[in-house]
Amino acid sequence: MNQQTILVVDDESPILSVVSLKLRNAGFRVLTASDGQEALDIALRERPDLLITDYQMPLLSGLELCQKIRQANASIPAILLTARTHNLKPANTANCGILRTVSKPFSPRQLLATVQEVLRDTAAAA
Numbered sequence: 280m281n282q283q284t285i286l287v288v289d290d291e292s293p294i295l296s297v298v299s300l301k302l303r304n305a306g307f308r309v310l311t312a313s314d315g316q317e318a319l320d321i322a323l324r325e326r327p328d329l330l331i332t333d334y335q336m337p338l339l340s341g342l343e344l345c346q347k348i349r350q351a352n353a354s355i356p357a358i359l360l361t362a363r364t365h366n367l368k369p370a371n372t373a374n375c376g377i378l379r380t381v382s383k384p385f386s387p388r389q390l391l392a393t394v395q396e397v398l399r400d401t402a403a404a405a
Contacts, residue, residue, distance in 0.1 A: 283398060284308040288318040289333040301387040315339025322348050322355055329398060334361035345375035356401050358393060
């Protein structure tokens with residue numbers, strides 16, 4: 280089985296480090312970006328199996344990032360990390376491939392469980 284690739288995007292380096300380490304330890308190939316534009320470039324070039332993105336970032340928000348990926352006809356399932364879940368409408372997130380929203384602060388163990396669940400559900404739907 281091929282190693283699954285996850286793109287993790289956050290402008291806070293401690294969060295980027297913790298999430299990346301947790302995913303690598305679980306056997307995933309991890310790509311990272313610290314802003315929305317860098318993430319868009321990587322996502323379109325690498326076509327990861329999953330995107331984990333912060334909501335509030337420089338250049339493009341997580342929502343804008345997911346919208347641009349979708350506009351480029353790239354179907355990459357996403358998990359949105361945010362401290363602002365109350366501002367997000369389910370219709371907006373679902374329309375751009377965001378399958379789950381995880382509130383900050385979060386447990387790395389719980390995030391890993393969410394990643395595994397999303398990947399399992401995505402594979403089952405394919």
